[in-house]
Structures are given as C-alpha cells and as structure tokens.
Amino acid sequence: MYMPVSIVSELVEHLQLSEISLRKAKENAYFCEEGWSKKLRSLVPVNGITVSHIRTGKLLAVSRMVVAVFLLITMEDFSDRYFRYQDVLFNKSDGRLELSGNNYAALWPGDGKPGLWMNSISRMGAIYTNEAIELVIPPVFYDCTRILDAGEQIVSRDLYWGAIYDECKVGPEMERAEEMLVRCVERNPFVGEPYLVLGQLYLSQGRFEEAERDGSVGVGECIGRVSWEGRVAWAMVLLMKAKARSWPQTSWAIINPGLVK
Known part of the structure; x- marks a missing residue:
C-alpha cells in the first residue's frame, strides 16, 4: 500500500489527535467532529473509491465497506505469510513494502528472516479503524491506533535476529542477547x-x-513469526513455570514441559 511520506506523517499526527478527541469526549460526554477526522476519512470517501481491475483494467466501484474488509484481510494475509523473501523479491529494504521492484529470480524461501511488512499493515490499520464502519478492530498496534515507523521496524527486526541467531547463549552472550531484545521491544512493541x-x-x-x-x-x-497457536502454547509453558518458580535444567526436560507430573 503506497503512501507518500508526507501522508504517513499526517496519519501519525491524526492518530494522536484522535486519542486526544476520544479522551475529551469521554470527559465531556460529547463528541464534535474535527478537521483531522474529516481529512482522514477522505482517504476513503463515503461513496467508496474507483479502481482498475488488476487484469482487465476495467474501472470498478468499490464501497467503503468492501475497502475496509479488504484492508483487514490484507493485514491478516501479510502477517500470516510475508517474511524477508518478499522484501528480496521486490528489491525493498526501506521497510515500506511498496511492492514496486522486480527481482523475480529471488529464490524461495530465502533465509527465513522476518520481513519488513509491519509498517505497511500499521498504516492499513490506521485507515481501517478510522472509517466509522461497524467492524471488528483487530488487536494489533494498540487496536490500530499506532503506526510503526519504517526505520524503527528495521532496527528492531535486526536486533531480534541478532539476539536469536547464535544457538549458544551463555555468560556474556546471554547478557548481550538480553540487551538486544530489550532494545528490540522498545523500538517495536507490537510483536x-x-x-x-x-x-x-x-x-x-x-x-x-x-x-x-x-x-x-x-x-x-497477535503478530509474530511463529503461528499464533505456537506462541500461545509456548507462552503458557513460560507462565506456568514462572508461577511455579522453576525452569528445566536439562534438554530432555525442556522438550517435556507439560502439566503431567
């Protein structure tokens, strides 16, 4: 989804203003539409938009509701199956995922490194959640109220990859991994x-x-490289062990952390 940098900056500002407006509305029990909200909704007008068919070029009218559903499905699709291979495929390394390059010879699946698609879907979410349509708000990017900066996304991804890439983490390496992971979540708290x-x-x-x-x-x-089910299962193990104040000290125990005793 292409957006000029100036539009993205405005979108970030409008999200901040929307939080202020919501807080005022709750305090005063009254909501007044402001200029920022009108401009934000103008990205997808009330009557929808007209687009060209991807194959035939025929003009098609798309309602605002359909645009919103398309945005939601695209966000889920990107988070489910995009990784660094798509960045290489489209020759994109700036974190904006504009799908404008053409490296069709890129070999799948590549190195498996996380992709740089989160800035893109955070922008989609910001538009989706401000369309005043009665649809479910996905629980990502603080209920779609934040845009992840493209540069912060890159730095965070590289910190995460650097922290987990080496298989053995002992002594100083463990401390370095912790430092990198802490910096990672500071820059991108949405994974x-x-x-x-x-x-x-x-x-x-x-x-x-x-x-x-x-x-x-x-x-x-809800966003991650491993499946949601896998993350939930591992998180439950971590929480169970944290509450029990224990952690396995053998490799065999690590792969058998269940509740059966």
Whole structure:
C-alpha cells in the first residue's frame, strides 16, 4: 500500500489527535467532529473509491465497506505469510513494502528472516479503524491506533535476529542477547516473540517475576513469526513455570514441559 511520506506523517499526527478527541469526549460526554477526522476519512470517501481491475483494467466501484474488509484481510494475509523473501523479491529494504521492484529470480524461501511488512499493515490499520464502519478492530498496534515507523521496524527486526541467531547463549552472550531484545521491544512493541524469548531468558536465570511479565505481554501480541497457536502454547509453558518458580535444567526436560507430573 503506497503512501507518500508526507501522508504517513499526517496519519501519525491524526492518530494522536484522535486519542486526544476520544479522551475529551469521554470527559465531556460529547463528541464534535474535527478537521483531522474529516481529512482522514477522505482517504476513503463515503461513496467508496474507483479502481482498475488488476487484469482487465476495467474501472470498478468499490464501497467503503468492501475497502475496509479488504484492508483487514490484507493485514491478516501479510502477517500470516510475508517474511524477508518478499522484501528480496521486490528489491525493498526501506521497510515500506511498496511492492514496486522486480527481482523475480529471488529464490524461495530465502533465509527465513522476518520481513519488513509491519509498517505497511500499521498504516492499513490506521485507515481501517478510522472509517466509522461497524467492524471488528483487530488487536494489533494498540487496536490500530499506532503506526510503526519504517526505520524503527528495521532496527528492531535486526536486533531480534541478532539476539536469536547464535544457538549458544551463555555468560556474556546471554547478557548481550538480553540487551538486544530489550532494545528490540522498545523500538517495536507490537510483536509477541521477542517478549517470549525474553521470558525464557529470564526463567533460565531465575528471574521469575520478569519472566511472568514478559510472557503475559508476549501472548497478548497477535503478530509474530511463529503461528499464533505456537506462541500461545509456548507462552503458557513460560507462565506456568514462572508461577511455579522453576525452569528445566536439562534438554530432555525442556522438550517435556507439560502439566503431567
């Protein structure tokens, strides 16, 4: 989804203004439509938009409701199946996923590194949630009220990859991994996996309160490289062990962490 940088900056500003307006409305029990909300909704007019058919070029009228549904499905689709391969395929490394390049010879699946698609779907979510349509709001990007900066996305992704890439984490390497993961979630708090990795790291050091905190956050964030079911299962193990104030000390115990005793 292409947007000029100036439009993205305005979108970020309008989201901030929307929070202020909502707070005022709750305090005063009255909501007055403001200029920012009118402009934001103008991205998808009340009567919908006209687009060209991807194959025939024929002009098609698309209602606002259909646009909203398309945005929601596209957000889910990107988060489910996009990874670094798509960045390589379209020659994109700036974190904006504009699908404008043409490296058709890129070999699938590539190196498996997380992709740079989150800035794009955070922008989709910002438009979706401000369309005044009675649709479910996906629980991502703080209920679609934040836009992840493209540059912060890149730095965060690289910190995460650097923290987990080396298989052996002992001594100073463990400390370095923790530092990288903490910086990772500071820059991009919208992905669950770094929190879960931090939770496991804390458990291995006997830091149970911190493990329980990050495990709870990690299971609440719906975006991640591993499937949602996989993240929930691992988060439940982390939380169970954090509450029990214990963590396995053998490899065999790590792969058998169930509730049966």
